[in-house]
Amino acid sequence: MIFRIHLRSTPLRHAFLPIMAVGLLVLYNRPTYWVGIWPETGAAVAVSAFFMSLFVAGSSAWAAARLELMDVRALAAARTNRRLFVEGNLWAAALFWLTAPLLAVAALAAATTAASGVQAGFPSFVGYGILGLLLVWLAGAWGWIVGRLLEPLVAALAAALSWFIIGSLAGEITGATPVSGPPWIALQASALVLRSSAALLLIVTIVALTGRSEDQRSRLKGAAFVAVAALVVAASHVALPVQQPRSPVASPLCVNGHIEYCLWPEHEKYVPLIRQVDAEVGAVPLDLPLPPKIVDYSLSGSTQWIDGNQVELPGEYAPEFDISEGSRWALARGVAKAITRSVLSTCERSAAIEDPAHHWDLLLAWLEVRLAGGGSPDYTTNAPANIQAAWFEARRVSVELNDAQQAAWAVSVIDGHQKYCSGA
Amino acid sequence: MTAGAVALLMAWFGQHEVALPSADGGGPPVPFWRLFAAAAGVLPVLTLVSPLSGLEGASSAQFARCRTAVLVSALVFSGALAVLASLFASESTAAAMTARAVLAWFGLALLSGRVLAWSLCWVLPWAVLAGIVYWGYDSSAAAHRWWEFTARPVADVASLLFVTTTLLAGIAAYSLTPWRLFNLRGLRRRLVHEARRPGQFARRRHGGHRTGVKPPGRSPESRSGAANRKDV
Secondary structure, X not given: OHHHHHHHHOHHHHHHHHHHHHHHHHHHOOOOOOOOOHHHHHHHHHHHHHHHHHHHHHHHHHHHHHHHHXXXXXXXXXXXXXXXXXXXXHHHHHHHHHHHHHHHHHHHHHHHHHOOOOOOOHHHHHHHHHHHHHHHHXXXXXXXXXXXXXXXXXXXXXXXXXXXXXXXXXXXXHOOOOOOOOOOEEEOXXXXXXXXXXXXXXXXXXHHOOOOOOOHHHHXXXXXXXXXXXXXXXXXXXXXXXXXXXXXXXXXXXXXXXXXXXXXXXXXXXXXXXXHHHHHHHOOOOOOOOOOEEEEOOOOOOEEEEOOEEEEOOOOOOOEEOOHHHOHHHHHHXXXXXXHHHHOOOOOEOXXXXXXXXXXXXXXXXXXXXXXXXXXXXXXXXXXXHHHHHHHHHHHHHHHOOHHHHHHHHHHHHHHHHHHEOOO | OXXXXXXXXXXXXOOOEEOOOOOOOOOOOEEOHHHXXXXXXXXXXXXXXXXXXXXXXXXXXXXXXXXXXXXXXXXXXXXXXXXXXXXXXXXXXHHHHHHHHHHHHHHHHHHHHHHOOHHHOOXXXXXXXXXXXXXXXXXXXXXXXXXXXXXXXXXXXXXHHHHHHHHHHHHHXXXXXXXXXHHHHHHHHHHHHHHOXXXXXXXXXXXXXXXXXXXXXXXXXXXXXXXXXXXX
16 A cells, blocks of 8 residues: 555656656667567667666665755654665655666567567567666666765765766676677576576665664664675676577578578578578579588587687588678678688688789679679778779679679689689 | 765776767777766756755845855866866866866756756756767767767867857756746736737636626736736
8 A cells, every 4th residue: 555655656756758768769769670689679678778777876866865855854754663664665666667667668679579570589588678677676776775875965966977887887897788689699597597686685675774864873784784785786797697609509590592591590580681692692693603501690610619718610610691780781791701712612812822903802792792782881891902992893893794794704703813822 | 075076086987998888889988087077067056956946946136146156166166176087087188078078067957957856957967978878979980979079079169069059058047047937927928918909818817708898997917917926
């Protein structure tokens, strides 16, 4: 009953809409490649949660310090002796209104991705959602602590500023603020459980904090309890890394065309893009020896993470492409590179003999622009000027010559490369 | 004291750079002194917080002058400490950038405080700060956007204009006391009445007087409340 009264009377109920607006702006006013990929959707929610948490910390401190700020300390001190009960209800109502915006944003994000019909990777969405929830909860708890302990006048500003610093440092050190959720990264359930339990402990312990109107001894006791809980939270975040490289899945999502393409199952929405690029592979105007299989980034098993270092394993592996944020040019470049390697496999690019005409790069850039469907690249580069000149020349060829002329040009490029093989 | 604490932290910790999430994923790391500058700009406005702010809003000119003096000295104190701290924390251009940013944050805080409540003066600056961190960098142009006043070069005209506008808006918001707003509303109402036909107002307010006859001894102007009360 008293909880419901607090729920309806806490000034934080007015914070619901503004904080949700912040979350929605951050979620949708950005490249929306996350739509249709569950782990990326979760990571997008976590990014929203970081920005919402900046306001959650400030609002929470403002609400906690408000009674004191309004100079009604005597009134606050004269309230019921069931202090923990009253304090608990106040805090629960505050936490409700501070958590609700994140849940609303997460629900909208989930609905957006669910509309695309992809199913693989939903547990990762929940995992990243929990990381976002932890951010908001810890920000709320931090704000409440600052609001209870610090001078009420500066509490909100101090909480907002300090949370900005704590949150960004914690993100750097413990991975608490993920910015993207690619399928080749797996969240560790054990770390999530540990962090959530510690956060819950802090949330419960916070009730022990008393206002500045109470006596010194109970204030110190409360602060000590909360300090221990805060240390537990910090330790839980440092103890286990939450993101770990993921091993290739046993049954990836494979698309058969002129080449076999295999994707992480979470990348199902890229199948039409793969088909478009494969159609362009079929339209290349000369017969090239194609690689039998190309796989998504980190899916070939050619590398392994040992003690935080990426180690190349010996042996033959399928070449990889990286559909960076849904970019057709990135995919085209990956496939073009694999085809170029396959075409010139008998003649590896020599490091010892400098090729003044850059035949390898000419062929690569020509295939790239054809597979990307023409136009200009969506990336910027800092490659050496002579290499960039070769790429530019190949793009010019793809526009100015017809298919038969392009085929003849490509043959001349492949032949020209033979002079610069490492074996020659 | 808090201004001192902010300045100390800024001097000690200001040059630490941290990677923050940005909309197009490629923003450069943000040095902490930019966050501290925001706090240094908001802090002076907190001197306006009072449990009796409603009463103080309707105060005499003498009290208002005193409050403004406190506000300006707090700004000078907090701003000077922040600039000094940024001299310690970073290279010399940071000091001018900090000074520029503190003024802009101060303007935004005044605006926020007037609209929401003085104790919520941090809300608008914080919203702008979040926007600057998240959308302020254009990685296709490899440059900060024109309104990113915390990171653009000191001599940047767009930033200077932005900061000046923000500061002026903040000062305008500060000078719009409840009393002046009240007068403005009265003025507007009076202007509207004069534009109307005489008698029209009385007919609308007193539906019974269909003939348009005014009640004896009461002119339409005297019913218009605000315009009348203003002269008391």
